[in-house]
Amino acid sequence: MPRVLLATCAEAAGRDDDEPLLLAALADAGLTAAPADWADPGVDWAAADLVVVRSTWDYAPRRDEFLAWARKVAGETALLNPAEVLEWNTDKRYLGELADAGLPVVPTAWVTGAAELPAALARWDGDLVVKPVVSAGARDTARFPAAERRAAAAFAERILAGGRPVIVQPYLARLDAEGRPAWSTSTAPTATPSARAPCWPVLRSGPGCSPRRRSRPGRRPPRSGPWGTPSWPRSGRAPASSRSTPASTWCPATTAGPGCSRSSSPSRA
Numbered sequence: 359m360p361r362v363l364l365a366t367c368a369e370a371a372g373r374d375d376d377e378p379l380l381l382a383a384l385a386d387a388g389l390t391a392a393p394a395d396w397a398d399p400g401v402d403w404a405a406a407d408l409v410v411v412r413s414t415w416d417y418a419p420r421r422d423e424f425l426a427w428a429r430k431v432a433g434e435t436a437l438l439n440p441a442e443v444l445e446w447n448t449d450k451r452y453l454g455e456l457a458d459a460g461l462p463v464v465p466t467a468w469v470t471g472a473a474e475l476p477a478a479l480a481r482w483d484g485d486l487v488v489k490p491v492v493s494a495g496a497r498d499t500a501r502f503p504a505a506e507r508r509a510a511a512a513f514a515e516r517i518l519a520g521g522r523p524v525i526v527q528p529y530l531a532r533l534d535a536e537g538r539p540a541w542s543t544s545t546a547p548t549a550t551p552s553a554r555a556p557c558w559p560v561l562r563s564g565p566g567c568s569p570r571r572r573s574r575p576g577r578r579p580p581r582s583g584p585w586g587t588p589s590w591p592r593s594g595r596a597p598a599s600s601r602s603t604p605a606s607t608w609c610p611a612t613t614a615g616p617g618c619s620r621s622s623s624p625s626r627a
């Protein structure tokens with residue numbers, strides 16, 4: 359029976375609502391499948407017939423390590439998506455290539471240094487979204503009202519100071535309705551004290567915070583590998599800050615910007 363490993367991460371434990379559905383569908387199709395943490399050195403990836411990258415939400419701060427893992431796995435067994443694709447699409451600069459190819463993408467200003475920030479932040483009226491080129495689960499991603507360009511600049515500068523280029527985009531309200539709910543629908547400008555944070559914290563679209571992604575204890579099947587690879591969890595649980603956040607509360611991005619961050623800063627990522 360073909361054996362499939364679904365690559366995931368400790369942060370995703372209990373928070374990937376799609377995982378049990380996929381496991382059930384794969385079982386129905388006659389495949390033996392189990393989740394496994396990509397960062398767990400004890401997992402025998404070569405023993406799988408196929409490794410599928412599913413919910414590796416924590417790769418952003420350790421992208422090089424993640425891509426090295428992908429290349430290693432690809433050398434041992436079949437990997438989907440291929441390592442070359444992961445290398446390409448874990449850096450949002452691929453959006454520029456899609457745009458160059460004539461595909462519609464969200465209008466985007468690319469900022470590689472602080473000198474480019476003023477023009478990028480002046481390019482659109484209204485609310486802006488600022489985020490790093492390498493991110494996942496809305497990490498280090500924040501929305502700023504039109505009146506808060508200085509805060510947006512400070513946020514972007516902190517990301518740049520950490521060595522990561524920045525993306526500035528107009529805030530597209532329709533994504534709230536059509537896409538994954540990463541933003542709060544509240545009109546409150548911030549959950550943090552007004553003296554601190556002019557930016558609007560982002561609800562993380564990944565673990566814990568969004569209505570569709572919150573933890574639902576008891577819904578997950580036991581995570582043990584079907585062929586002797588104890589696959590979950592080996593390397594700890596998600597941070598307490600994201601473990602028990604009710605869906606309806608504000609949840610700043612893991613390392614949100616000036617004033618918004620409760621635990622860390624963008625430059626640490």
Ligand SMILES: Nc1ncnc2c1ncn2[C@@H]1O[C@H](COP(=O)(O)OP(=O)(O)O)[C@@H](O)[C@H]1O
Nearest residue numbers: 487493494495496497527528529530533538540
């Ligand atoms: N320009 C934007 N306008 C509105 N919402 C956005 C915009 N950019 C990002 N978002 C919201 O933030 C989420 C995360 O942004 P995304 O660019 O997909 O980065 P990530 O790689 O972290 O998922 C999106 O799913 C979307 O809900």
Ligand SMILES: [Mg+2]
Nearest residue numbers: 494495496563
């Ligand atoms: Mg996304």
